[in-house]
Amino acid sequence: MASSEILLEVKNLKQYFRTSRTYTVKAVDDISFNIFRGETYGLVGESGSGKSTTGRAIIRLYDPTGGSIRFRGHEIAGNLTKDEKADLRNNMQMIFQDPMSCLNARKKVIDIVGEGLDAHHAYSSKAERKEKIIRILEKVGLTEEQATRYPHQFSGGQRQRIGIARALVMQPELVIADECISALDVSIQAQVVNLMRDLQEEMGITYLFIAHDLSMVKYISDHIGVMHNGHIVESGTTEDIFSSPLHPYTQSLLSAIPEPNPEAAKYKKHVHYNAKEMGVDYTKGKLWDVSESHKLLATEEEYSKWCRKH
Amino acid sequence: MSEHVFTSVTDVDLTPEELAELKLVNESPDEFEAKDTYEVTGFWTDVFARLRKNRGAIVGFALIAIITLLAVFVPLFSSVTYKDANIDHAYLPPKVPVLEKLGILDGIDENGVDLYAEAGLPDGTYYLFGTDSMGRDMFVRLWNGTRISLLMALLAVLTDLIIGMSYGLVSGYFGGKVDFLMQRFVEVLNGIPSLVIITLFALVLKPGMISIILTLMITGWIPMSRVCRAQVLKQKEFEYVLASRVLGSSNRHIIFSEIVPNVLGQVVIMSMFSIPSAIFTESYLAFIGLGVRAPMASLGSLVSTGYKSFLAYPYLVIIPIIVLGTLMVSFNLFADGLRDAFDPTMKEM
């Protein structure tokens, strides 16, 4: 599965938004991470942490304020030529959050899924277009007969499958899944996560999986980055994050996952974290290598404190 | 506790057939696949079903259809035209076959004088809506005037759809500086009263259809462009537009294939609502003397000339007002029904 080849390298990425003459929102402030080919990188954080902005900056829905994004060895953070842009759209795709609004209600499934093919003229005949679409629909568990229906004739889970098919018909190397399961029922979430894993094995896709729900991220991710206030405060393998979390924010996130065992839930303690109260200033910290894979954002003082405790 | 016992059972007597059915359908539950039972009717089927159920919309539509048919065919097949005057036949009251036998609309005034006979008309001559001061057949004049009102309606829809919609689409979709400039322009334009514009046109071009049409084209689309812009701003935030951008579609594709189909329903409804106001605008311009020029007649000019002799010849005013009112109410009813048919969310769960 995951190889040692770096597919996406994000370095010191900054994404600021000027909301008024005097005020700038630093949605993403100096983050760096690597995604290896064939793996799933989970980006976790609460709302407003900048995780979705990161995804959108990488796929260039925004123009990054600073830093570099290298995708397949090419720099994509700066201005892109038309060809470079088309190339990026071919190889990087996105799955969206809301199964209701992410599909155009006035278009048939076959045209929704075929949109990418149309935009890039990626077929030589109508028959080839249809065949490509049907093949991908079958892969995500829909039938040929369903291709001529409209989105509202499907349930939430099925609509999310259509969204996945739309992204995968381009055969992208990297798929950014932006909270793609959080709007679904729990039982359907499992269906979609399983489907995404199957497709990854079959087609060798790399995922950037953005979510606020750590428990699902655990199932699908190889590496995890924990984001808070525009910074990645801790990153590492899934094992690193779940069995030896060092940053107090990661610890508080882990402790907040609802305990599904009602009797054990009575004993569960919740870790409180508030950066301001604890005097943690992310901009002052630097990245420490705790182990080869495990990274932590902290000042020297914090680093010794948090690591000693462990 | 007792409540639960009361509502539940530990055993149920079943018939032998039913007992036989107490067996698993799937031999190996691990390899089970569920059949899909999710099916709903199509969007347009829904829209038409809801529209059919709305009595007001049906009545409105039927009335519009009848009035349109009359306006198109009556002047076509009538032996006289709207401008054929016959001074001998001036001010004849309405006379309708069948109804005349009931003693109403029989062409006889309150003093018992048969005005038709007095004018020297043979039996069997009927002016259904009477005649005006110059003896022109009101029936033909009225439907001819209705044509102008309907033309106004068509024009209003076209200006709305062509100018208003594109203006709103461009302004809303591109946003930023483009939007800022376009909106300021609209505000300036909107600040000039349309009465001033029409007066200016009337001065330059002389009063008549041309100046009314130009006025309508200059100011009529402004509300529509605002509605359309708001709709686009809303749609633009939906993820399907983002998805389209991510897939590398062009702006043209996103505007016309993605956004337009989603705003069209709203836009069409809105333009239906602008029809009555366009008809009314024409009528009141005609009424104040800035409208079509005699011998041409519009519903407004008919009312305007008729009201001067309202007490003596009330039918000259009442009939055009009824047609005008019916037309406007019908368009409103129909537009209302369309809106409910397109957007049932307010009425259903």
Add this chain to the structure above:
Amino acid sequence: MAEETRERVLSIRDLDISFDTSNGTMNAIRGVRLDLYKGETIAIVGESGSGKSVTAKAIMGIMAKNQHINGGSIMYSYTDDEGRKETLDITKMSEDEVRKTICGKHIAMVFQDPMTSLNPTITIGKQIMEGMVDHYHYSKEEARKKAIELLDDVGIVDPEKRFGQYPHQLSGGMRQRVVIAIALACNPDILICDEPTTALDVTIQAKILNLIKDLQKKKDLSVIYITHDLGVVAQVADYVAVMYAGRIVEKGSVDEIYYDPRHPYTWGLLSSMPDLSTNTPRLFAIPGNPINLLNQVKGDAFAARNPYALQLDFEKQPPMFNVGGKHRVASWLCHPKAPKVEMPHSLRVKIDNMLKEVNAYGKQ
């Protein structure tokens, strides 16, 4: 047992609700029976479209225009101002009556999205006072004092300052606290929480759940949770009702449902819940999609998605089987003559692990 002495505040009997839609009649609630006792927390669990929210809204007397109550009753018992016991049937009252006599004063509701359930143009203090002034005719001073007390109760720091602020000046978690304060302003007996934490971040979710729990103890509230998240249920509920397609398919105490589930749908829900203690490579997923209630339901609505369906499930609607304790299951699998079916192996392992964990805690 303690049940006999407990005071029942709400009892829903055979509730049947349908909606007229342009596509036909949708039978959203098909015979729901449920009891709520004083101080107890009950959780209604189900997927979207299972009818859990419709049930909650019916208790509040909130009806859509095209909604019909075809049968059943919702009996609400309370002690009135003079100390007399009163019982009302909410289904027989008009919406206005319910709003005047019951909403807020006796039953209050917390909605999913704190942003849309607060009025953005009125200060939060005024919004809290509104109900008190309406229902209890408090003077402005009294109401203000009580509102500040309430803000303090729901854990808002510096309540005097917050009192005069507008909703947009608060964070999402704070807003939900304000919503809870508004709900509690008129001393209700029953608090209905409709997905109270779905729109919030996990870290805030835990705090809000704890807050509701504390308030419940303090004010002796009965709480109804409406949620699709079994993780949340495990934190808060005493009693669980699992709904599917407008019916309760399994109900029982939280321990009975989590450690001894009997209905295949509950098996599916529990299996598909991710948990952090085990390392299974694949999540279990309930196959298929929720059914469409516009179609007539024959037999057990879950049968088409049920790997363990019996032939009879497609023919005849199962009754509520009493399987001991407070545990009730609507599945033919619980018929004494039905074949014995074990829950999926992976779920068995999961439950065994949970029980082990509980034992470990017990020994501490």
